[in-house]
Amino acid sequence: MCPASSDKMKKEFVQAGGVQMKNNKKRAGAALAASALFILLALFYDSARLQAFDKFLSEWLEGAAFLKGFSYLGNPSTIALICSVVVVMLLINRSPRDAMFIVLAVGLGYAVNEGLKEWFARPRPDMPGQLESYSFPSGHAQMGFLYVSSIGMVAMRRLRSGFWRKAVPAAAGILIAGIGVSRIVLGRHYATDVLAGWAAGTAFLLLLVILFSFWNRGRLQS
Template sequence: MNLNMKLTRAFYISLLSVCGLLLIAQVTDGKYMDGFDESVIAFITGLHSELMTKVMLLFTAIGNGGMVVVVSLVALFLLYKLGTSRMELLLFMAVVISSGLFNYLLKNVFQRMRPDFNPLVHADGFSFPSGHSMSAFALYGVLGFLAWLKVENRKVRTLILTICILMVLSIGTSRIYLGVHYPSDVVGGFLGGASLLALAVWYHQQKRTAA
């Protein structure tokens, strides 16, 4: 019963994440979402400094497509060395690749224009949801999940999970700081990544139970 409840919980988290993403998409032009975006933007832009800009440029570069490929390949190698099964390696690849495809689909469905408040970098394409945020949540989320399963030392596992969380938050924040995404874009990206990650966890646990 307890295991079935956990499996059901992972599935519902995935479903709720998708619902949350769709809800945000429907209210992006409403006064409440505008107020949220403006408040967060005002706070983050208030942190502007030469050093902070360099830090945010670094994190946004780490979240670029090319770096996601590099990090994914390095992670696959390390996971393989840790004895990760073929199914889990394929699961890792599926989550990372599907996040890019899912984001592309959503951007072209909602077609939200990017903010125009003096961006510090150039960005093409539509704004919602943030691709950097979605791919970061998917990549570092599934990496943290698999590392948690394979790394036996509790302190090391906690350190890995903490680093993964910080990477996700830093990459998402960098997109707002640099002026190429609204905060609601970033939240939408996180929810999109969370839906894929939760679905992957549900699938993985089902397979382990059936084995």
């Protein structure tokens, strides 16, 4: 390799590292904001104001029965099936890093959610036939966010069409919102559970993205 070509590659690497560092600072700030929201919800979900908020939103969504179907997209069996298919496709296409990203986002994210539920031990809303597991944070909201977002991120790196680069985030946002809100409509969760699930999922995923960005940079340096 000629010196000029080597110098150009080094310059491009330094520039890419600068952009990556700037992006990671933004991600870290967003992760801290999401963590702060989660902590506030965890500390005050029993307060009169947040209980009133939960009641208001639950009553307001009573007529939104059409959203109930979104709940199936957040079931553990559905998530496992979809993620398994995507991971196998990525491995066939020799993209083990992206496959590992999805596996860690969903697998570790599930463990985090179960740990948080046991820690806070918040009972679910009182209703006939209610589930026996704890309520805070919502597993459907957190896991729905994690699997849809992680798959969406992997897809976005492969898309070049301007239409699809706009359509994928929009579709992901609708799915994430629908899965979370459906749990309120069904009476399985309070609104604060759903917000906490989204906040926890956001913080966890952004931290994972930051860790993977450093791993990728290390591979480029070697």
